[in-house]
Amino acid sequence: MTEVLRLLTRAQKLLRAAADEAMSRHGVRVGQNLVLEVLWETDGLTPGELAARLQVTTPTVVNTATRMEAAGLLVRRRDPADGRLVRLHLTPKARAAEQPIAEARRLLAEHATATLTDEERRHLHSALKKIIERMTASTPPPGPGEDAE
Amino acid sequence: MTEVLRLLTRAQKLLRAAADEAMSRHGVRVGQNLVLEVLWETDGLTPGELAARLQVTTPTVVNTATRMEAAGLLVRRRDPADGRLVRLHLTPKARAAEQPIAEARRLLAEHATATLTDEERRHLHSALKKIIERMTASTPPPGPGEDAE
DNA sequence: CGCTGATCATTAGCTTGCTATCGATTTGGA
DNA sequence: TCCAAATCGATAGCAAGCTAATGATCAGCG
Numbered sequence: 001m002t003e004v005l006r007l008l009t010r011a012q013k014l015l016r017a018a019a020d021e022a023m024s025r026h027g028v029r030v031g032q033n034l035v036l037e038v039l040w041e042t043d044g045l046t047p048g049e050l051a052a053r054l055q056v057t058t059p060t061v062v063n064t065a066t067r068m069e070a071a072g073l074l075v076r077r078r079d080p081a082d083g084r085l086v087r088l089h090l091t092p093k094a095r096a097a098e099q100p101i102a103e104a105r106r107l108l109a110e111h112a113t114a115t116l117t118d119e120e121r122r123h124l125h126s127a128l129k130k131i132i133e134r135m136t137a138s139t140p141p142p143g144p145g146e147d148a149e
Numbered sequence: 150m151t152e153v154l155r156l157l158t159r160a161q162k163l164l165r166a167a168a169d170e171a172m173s174r175h176g177v178r179v180g181q182n183l184v185l186e187v188l189w190e191t192d193g194l195t196p197g198e199l200a201a202r203l204q205v206t207t208p209t210v211v212n213t214a215t216r217m218e219a220a221g222l223l224v225r226r227r228d229p230a231d232g233r234l235v236r237l238h239l240t241p242k243a244r245a246a247e248q249p250i251a252e253a254r255r256l257l258a259e260h261a262t263a264t265l266t267d268e269e270r271r272h273l274h275s276a277l278k279k280i281i282e283r284m285t286a287s288t289p290p291p292g293p294g295e296d297a298e
Numbered sequence: 299c300g301c302t303g304a305t306c307a308t309t310a311g312c313t314t315g316c317t318a319t320c321g322a323t324t325t326g327g328a
Numbered sequence: 329t330c331c332a333a334a335t336c337g338a339t340a341g342c343a344a345g346c347t348a349a350t351g352a353t354c355a356g357c358g
Contacts, residue, residue, distance in 0.1 A: 002258040004270065005164060007277040010204065012161040013345085014284035015154060020313090020346095031314050047337065055159070060315055062338060067313080084323050084336040109151040115279050121153065123272040128156040130264045135163040162315085169316090169343090180344050196307065209345055211308060216343080233306040233353045302357090309350070320339075327332090 015112055022104040026097050032068050033101060035061065036090070039074070040098050044087045046079070068094075164261055171253040175246050181217050182250060184210065185239070188223070189247050193236045195228070217243075 020030035028036065038053050039045065045053075047061045054061065065088055068074045073094040079085035113121055169179035177185065187202050188194065194202075196210045203210065214237055217223045222243040228234035262270055 002254050004262060004274055004277070005168075005254075005258050007274065007281065008157070008161050008164065011277045011280045011284070012157050013204075014281060015157065017346090018284060019154075029313065048335090055162075056314090057316065058337070059317085059339080064314075066338090082324070082336085086337060105151050105154075109154050112280050112283060113153060115283050116276060120272065120276050120279070123269065124276040125153055125156065127265060127269050127273040127276075128153070128160045130269070131160045131261050132156065132163060134261060134264050135160070135167060166316090178343065197305090205344090206346060207307070208309080208347085213344075215308095231306085231354075235307060300358090303355090305354075306352080307350100308352095310348085312346080312348105314343105314345085316342080318340085320337105322336085322338100324335075325333085328330090 015108070018112070019105070019108055022108055023101060026100050026104065027071065028073070028097060028101060029067075031060075031064050032071075032073065033105070035064055035068065035088075036073070036094060036097070036101065039088060039090050039094070044077075044089055046085050046087055050088065073097075164257070167261070168254070168257055171257055172250060175249050175253065176220065177222070177246060177250060178216075180209075180213050181220075181222065182254070184213055184217065184237075185222070185243060185246070185250065188237060188239050188243070193226075193238055195234050195236060199237065222246075 016030055019033070023030050023033050034054055034056075035050060038050055047065060048058050050065075051058045051061045065074060065076070069076060072091055074088050074090050077087045077089055079087055113124075116124065165179060168182070172179050172182050183203050183205075184199060187199055196214060197207050199214075200207045200210045214223060214225070218225060221240055223237050223239050226236045226238055228236055262273075265273065
């Protein structure tokens, strides 16, 4: 029963490692790729907005943004209307990486699921969605003394 | 297509967070739990052996072991026959945590997959195994210029 | 018997998550 | 108008991965 959790962890780890290797060939680490995906679509978001979209905490985005700034992928600009806000803007370098990285991601997804039939892919998709829904909705964490003993 | 990867990442993250919270109630963090699972079965393994079983690098085990030693969960003992080796032995405290933690893990797995039918669970299981097999076997990483362009 | 190469664990340093805290800015109420 | 509360981003510090480099010990060969 607990076996599924292990498989899920292992699969995710393998995929993440492969993604990181692929992205790194384009000068982008796997975590930065997620930020890029959102900013390619909507440039100039704040760290907080980005964090909400990525379902990650703000400090995570701030730290990643700092590394990306150092790598020349984005710049921070203070919002003129509200001094608390910082807006993240992609550089031409980041825009130039869009096509190759999107392609790399597509290839990886194809490769990983190449041995699955369309039906299996659909089953996997729906099973994962059910798990996610289950873990996000309400989620009374299964504390001890629910049905135990 | 790339959607499945996102779902897999998200599901794994949710599960890991829930597991960490559950384990923490027993004084064990989620990464340490993996070490415990192996040592409960086979005490006295070396960091290298443990790393191989967990499919993790040796430094990861070393660092986790250091934290666990500080937490009083295990002790390091030099192998008398081979001075290069270090053997990790669980303390009574770690043994006492076995039942509650195993139970917590079981409950979590049950909770997470509660909305799946048995058939869906089997499908999920086999799909994940296929992905893992695909990613481990040979794995010519999908570099650019395979079928692109 | 001694030295060289292999085999371990450890350390250093990085990425990516997290929580908790701090500092600055804005806003709303008195 | 001004001060307190709310809202942000940034920082500090931890866990858990990784790779690369260090250091200790062993084994085998000359």
